[in-house]
Amino acid sequence: MSILNGVLRNTYALLSLSMVPTVIGAWLGVAFGLNFMAGNPFLGFIVFMAIAFGFFWAIQKNKDSGLGVLLLLGFTFFMGIMMSGLIGYTLNSYSNGATLIMLAFGGTAAIFAVMATIASVSKSDFSGMGKWLMVGVLLLIVASLANIWLQLPALMLTVMVLAIAIFSAFILVDVQRVINGGETNYVMATLAIYLDVYNIFTNLLALLGIAGGNRD
Structure with a gap:
């Protein structure tokens, strides 16, 4: 149990550290447009997915070494840059953009x-949710791609709300997997939870912009 607690502590520590390159990447992305x-x-x-999966492969291959940590931090820097479009739009489009962020x-x-x-205190087993949540993610991707052409506000809002719900549920699955010993590598555990947190934040920010953004 102490080993598993150590994995969880290391995961949370690396997750906290990963926010630093994310913020730096987002700041540079906004600064340079x-x-x-x-x-x-x-x-x-397509380019984003190719780069992201390249990082996933490299992190998986080097998860037991210091290089794996560096690759993970590099990935979070890249994700910060990818987030900068949303951050910049929020700051430039809404007078209360900083508040929304x-x-x-x-x-x-x-x-x-x-x-x-x-996930830490519940006696329930959330592992069975994983496959259904993954199906939900695939459907969200399909719906998001379709809406590039459809441009339906209702579909966009639905995707945002469902994304927040799905990735919130993924936190249950991913954290409990570490606690139960299903994931014993803190680098991979951090990657999974980071993606959950990242997707919750970006979709919540977009939703807040639509619902509470002040264009005056």
Whole structure:
């Protein structure tokens, strides 16, 4: 049990550290106006997925070494750059953009705290949810790609709300997997939970912009 607690502690420590390159990447992206999705969203998505899966493969291959940690931090820097388009849009489009970003950060932190606590204390087994949640993620990707052409506001809102719900549930699965010994590598555990937190934050921020953004 002490070993598993050590994995969880290391996971949370690396997760906290991973926020630093994410913020740096987002700041640089906003400062230099980087937005890979602006010109051709579909092509941008393909390039993003290719780079992301390249990182996934490299991190998996080097998960037991210090290089794995460096690759993970490099990935979070890349994800920060990818987030910069949304951050820049929020700051430039809404007079309360900075407030919306802080609200999204606080909301994401609250969701993580609640879900991680439930995963830690609950006697329920959440592992069975994993495959259904993955199906949900695939459907979200298909719906998001379709909406590049459809441009349906209702579909966009639905995707955002479902994404927040699905990745919140993924925190239950991913944290409990570490606690139960299903994942004993803290680098891979951090990668999984980081993706949960990242997707909650970005979708929550976009949703807050639509619901509470002030364009005055």
